Amino acid sequence: MKIPFVDLKAQYQSIKSDIDTAIANVIQDTAFIRGKYVSEFEAAFADFLGVKEVVSCANGTDSLEILLRAWGIGPGDEVIVPAMTWISTAETVSYLGATPVFVDAHPKYFTIDVNKIEEKITEKTKAIIPVHLYGLSAEMDKIMELAIKYDLKVLEDSAQAHGATYKEQTIGTIGHAGSFSFFPSKNLGAYGDAGAIVTNDKELAEHCRMIAHHGQKAKHDHQVIGKNSRLDGLQAAILSAKLPYLESWTEARIRNAAAMKNALYETDLVLPEYPDYARHVFHLFVVRTKERMQMIEFLKDKGIANAIHYPTPLPFTPVYTSEVNSKANFPVAAQLQGEILSLPMFPELSDAQIQYIAEAIKEFSCTNVVS
């Protein structure tokens, strides 16, 4: 049996007529840039999240950068970011000339360790970017408490957590703003690049919209230095066609994750854990094992795709290497670096596939004991 890491083909087959119609409509209307398909998706996504404003943009990385720019973050400023995340979270801070200050991961949940944030706050700190890693929300209460105490902005990087909740609140709507990616393999994915900024702050939304559209307030009325960061009509129509299915896909992910945990219960793997207050939407199913390298080879031979998210925690990547960003200063990230492994996780994963993965891992454990 061959098991892919995600199965976007299976998903397309299940909603083919919706997608094909959506694409045909955009072409028929030649509504390629901005226009009604983009506005419709912005309204639908705002409704889905229960947030006032959605500003679509070209990709998730831009949604982070545009928000930071709108807040005027630049040279001399510091922004708190987690050690365990995709590069975009820190890269956008650096790109604007500010400094990302990393905080180690929580040993059990891998999201930012909220008990290690305060010690990193200085006079220069302007914002915190919690990441809802793998689909699990960061501990937002503590983060909002610190934000109030030190007058900081909170940008929720929600690229991996569409539809996740924290204490019944929808992810992306708890901080001052949220950023989303619709990269094809994200829980809600376009058929190309796409992103969005979400907020209840109308003024902030207008500022972001201006930055994303060449700094224009109205056509040819350039108020600030902006950029070209647009969601295109085709991607918007595809996202609108997929959005009604997102809740059922999320439920399927949650069911599959529970089935995986159940099937892997007796193995030596450390399985994903999450607190009661969170609705974990399992963008990724990340386990831990001390025999990772052997297991990767074994799974590959069995036809089971797998990956590491991410092979190098950000403080240790070449671009961020420094004396403060040493392994000794990030002991949890340093340990996770050698042990984490992402197993296949997607809504269409079948019971037979889950059993096959579990059997393979059990076989691996036995072989390893004997050898």
Ligand SMILES: *Cc1c(COP(=O)(O)O)cnc(C)c1O
């Ligand atoms: C995917 C991702 C992004 C960036 O999104 P793009 O659309 O690829 O630019 C940012 N942050 C996190 C945590 C992500 O997983």
